[in-house]
Amino acid sequence: MKKEDQVLMGFRDLYNKIVWLNKNKMEDSLKGYTSSEVHCIEYIEKNADSNVTKLAESFYMTRGAISKLTQKLIKKGLIESYQKSDNKKEIYFRLTAQGKVIDKIHEDLHKEFQERDKAVFEQVTEEQFDSMLSFVEKYSRHLDAVIKKQGLDMKSE
Amino acid sequence: MKKEDQVLMGFRDLYNKIVWLNKNKMEDSLKGYTSSEVHCIEYIEKNADSNVTKLAESFYMTRGAISKLTQKLIKKGLIESYQKSDNKKEIYFRLTAQGKVIDKIHEDLHKEFQERDKAVFEQVTEEQFDSMLSFVEKYSRHLDAVIKKQGLDMKSE
DNA sequence: TCGACTTTGTTTCCTTGTCAACAAAATGGC
DNA sequence: GCCATTTTGTTGACAAGGAAACAAAGTCGA
Numbered sequence: 001m002k003k004e005d006q007v008l009m010g011f012r013d014l015y016n017k018i019v020w021l022n023k024n025k026m027e028d029s030l031k032g033y034t035s036s037e038v039h040c041i042e043y044i045e046k047n048a049d050s051n052v053t054k055l056a057e058s059f060y061m062t063r064g065a066i067s068k069l070t071q072k073l074i075k076k077g078l079i080e081s082y083q084k085s086d087n088k089k090e091i092y093f094r095l096t097a098q099g100k101v102i103d104k105i106h107e108d109l110h111k112e113f114q115e116r117d118k119a120v121f122e123q124v125t126e127e128q129f130d131s132m133l134s135f136v137e138k139y140s141r142h143l144d145a146v147i148k149k150q151g152l153d154m155k156s157e
Numbered sequence: 158m159k160k161e162d163q164v165l166m167g168f169r170d171l172y173n174k175i176v177w178l179n180k181n182k183m184e185d186s187l188k189g190y191t192s193s194e195v196h197c198i199e200y201i202e203k204n205a206d207s208n209v210t211k212l213a214e215s216f217y218m219t220r221g222a223i224s225k226l227t228q229k230l231i232k233k234g235l236i237e238s239y240q241k242s243d244n245k246k247e248i249y250f251r252l253t254a255q256g257k258v259i260d261k262i263h264e265d266l267h268k269e270f271q272e273r274d275k276a277v278f279e280q281v282t283e284e285q286f287d288s289m290l291s292f293v294e295k296y297s298r299h300l301d302a303v304i305k306k307q308g309l310d311m312k313s314e
Numbered sequence: 315t316c317g318a319c320t321t322t323g324t325t326t327c328c329t330t331g332t333c334a335a336c337a338a339a340a341t342g343g344c
Numbered sequence: 345g346c347c348a349t350t351t352t353g354t355t356g357a358c359a360a361g362g363a364a365a366c367a368a369a370g371t372c373g374a
Contacts, residue, residue: 002271010293014300017301021300021307060177064353068331069330089353128292129160131285133160135289140167193360208323218362219361221363222360225325226361246322316374320369321371323369325367326364328362328363329360330361333358335356338354339353340352341349342350343346
């Protein structure tokens with residue numbers, strides 16, 4: 001097998017493992033909240049004026065799904081929506097006090113994960129970090145270009 | 158932000174992007190087949206005597222989900238099940254001729270993806286490949302240990 | 315060998331997300 | 345300014361996957 005395949009498959013397996021493990025741990029610690037809900041809360045806290053469309057693009061999900069998710073979070077009292085005086089279409093979100101509590105717990109959990117994996121990262125040299133970061137950025141930019149090109153292609157079909 | 162966070166978030170975003178892009182392309186080329194179905198076919202072709210449990214573990218999905226998925230693939234005539242004379246419990250899968258056709262198309266598509274991303278991988282040195290592979294392997298083994306430990310912990314609860 | 319425990323696959327109910335159609339607001343060319 | 349187009353968020357029908365309960369087969373210690 002080619003090394004690029006090994007890398008991609010290795011990443012896939014590693015990523016799935018991390019997601020599975022952290023999801024289990026999180027839904028165990030934050031009972032009553034799914035990992036989707038918590039990630040949504042995290043994003044809203046970190047990004048001012050986030051709305052359905054931005055959340056959907058960031059999570060590679062449909063607007064429909066995000067719309068339902070945010071409505072649920074509003075019903076649960078974790079986020080609230082607001083609008084700006086010069087735009088009656090876009091609807092933005094921010095955390096409520098209760099939402100901030102959840103975000104804080106999630107943040108602590110995140111630190112716990114870091115602690116759990118510290119041994120692995122301690123072995124990584126600065127050069128390795130930079131090398132991986134540069135790879136990720138290059139690849140990501142490349143795919144953005146592909147997506148952009150494809151977007152144009154789709155219109156012409 | 159710490160570099161380890163940058164790396165992890167970079168990988169997460171990159172991975173989501175790849176999955177989204179390839180999924181779209183695949184379900185466009187292989188109309189009538191979802192990416193889950195195709196991945197299931199791929200796994201069965203590559204792993205002799207695969208069964209529901211092995212598929213579930215490999216995909217980090219429940220056995221229930223895989224059970225339904227394989228039943229659908231059997232109905233579609235893409236895979237068939239068989240048993241061994243000394244075990245009346247385990248049920249294995251293999252591809253039918255039609256399944257192999259789909260697998261072949263998927264394989265070609267995979268080569269197309271490689272071609273699409275060739276430019277990125279050409280810039281990666283042998284050392285970078287090895288460094289990333291070693292990181293992935295170390296991290297993966299570390300998480301396996303965590304999962305194993307957690308498994309024991311759960312029993313004791 | 316027998317009975318308790320484990321493993322394997324299936325089923326039912328429920329949640330989550332997609333798809334496609336839609337309404338309302340914003341935008342842009344003329 | 346007006347009308348066609350685009351953007352934004354929502355909805356309902358549907359499909360995919362998870363959780364839990366289950367039956368049937370296998371395993372293993374006494």
